[in-house]
Amino acid sequence: MYPRDVPAAPDDLVVETHDSSETRALGARLATVARPGDVLALHGDLGAGKTELAKGFGRGLGVTDTVASPSFILMAEHAGRVPFFHIDLYRLDGADAAVGAGLLDERESEGVTLIEWAERLGDELPAARLDVTIDVVDDTDRRIRLHATDADHGRYLRVAR
């Protein structure tokens, strides 16, 4: 584990994955440094691999049940080394809807929260977070950019490589 006062810069990292198992493996590496209160904001088009990364993240947290897509159920909770809140805003068009649906909950401070389609939260997106942007290169390859918006979430960059 890393101390909480990780230096702020450099706060960007690009990782390339060549199939979905590599994307899951990246998720699992990230999970090793997860702490309660952390927020991971996932961005990327349909089929980019956001849920694959979430599956790996769950595995890395020691979650034993299936981490599936919560697009329709909006949020799934899993028991792991720290509680895992898996949110998906695919069906929502904005922050009001997410708040109205009760997706932003006090309980989430006790666990790590991963949000798919996070940009739809707009101003409600927590300021301190790790942004994970997945770009589709081709059928199998993905370019995944990690950006920590604060020094604390910078610890994820150290394990992502």
Added chain:
Amino acid sequence: MSGSLVLAVESSCDETGVALVADGRRILASVVASQVALHAPTGGIVPEVAARAHLRWIVPTLAEAWSDAGVSWSDVDAVAVTSGPGLAGSLLVGINFAKALAYVHELPLVGVNHLEGHLYAAWLEDATDPAREEPELPALALIVSGGHTFLSVTRRGLRHEHLGGTVDDAAGEAFDKVGRLLGLPYPGGPAIARAAESAVRHEVRFPRAWLPGTDDFSFSGLKTAALRVVAEARTVAGIDLADRETPLPGPVVAELAWGFQDAVVDVLATKTIRAAERVGAATIVLGGGVAANTALRARLAGEAEALGIPFVVPAPDLCTDNGAMIGAAGARRFTAGERAGLDLDARPTWPLGAP
């Protein structure tokens, strides 16, 4: 069960449902306020989902159920409510509403698993087929919706074994997302089914993820496949790469929709039939919103008939989320002596078959 009258409340996801169900089988009233129906014209987005909307709709939904039912509170034996799985905030609206009703009318309260409700929808009387008998056990069930896709077997009443389920996207979710990739309107399920009907060539083949040796499903790869075939089809149609506005020609979309639907139906039906044979099912039950898909119904009905296994699928409005299915399951739980206290809490992750 006989003689029981249950008032049932469902609020786990998008639908607010209230129903009055007699004997776990006969629907006296079933009213559903659907946010999907209300908001479909906005293009697939549900602007105000869950908790807040349930609060707004639950009292009018109850009032309408009462006016349909022709019974009074003194006839009611129990109040049943979905207590999981689902969104905590949404579940709590229904749970607290049901608690208040049970308290005020001095009635027992029963907490019901939403997935068990989908199962027991097949035990409800079908107005279009009043002669249909209750499904025989063991019953193999395929429940397919936007949020859930799983196979289970019920060997004795109220004892369900989860056999397998989706490891990524639910089948209904795959329909919705691939529908979007094909440029079809929301909701994607009916739109894909409609488009597929006008396909004539039937040559497009999407990949099947069989996950051999399991009763699990995987549908997320279909998005990647759809992205690829759409890109190819656009090139073939002579649409410039930079042009993202021009839609694919209708006949092309029809063939792609057919190919996608064929892959989903093929995997769902094949794995369901295999599981039914393995567990020695006396009945095959289909439920959940995707059960409205005629290609899936026809394929399963045909294969079940070939095996000589009765196939039961509830009417479409009982396949999507509703209160009556909670009444069907709740009546069985009530008759078995189950009671919830006024401390009944939401169980957002409650799996089928867990106590």
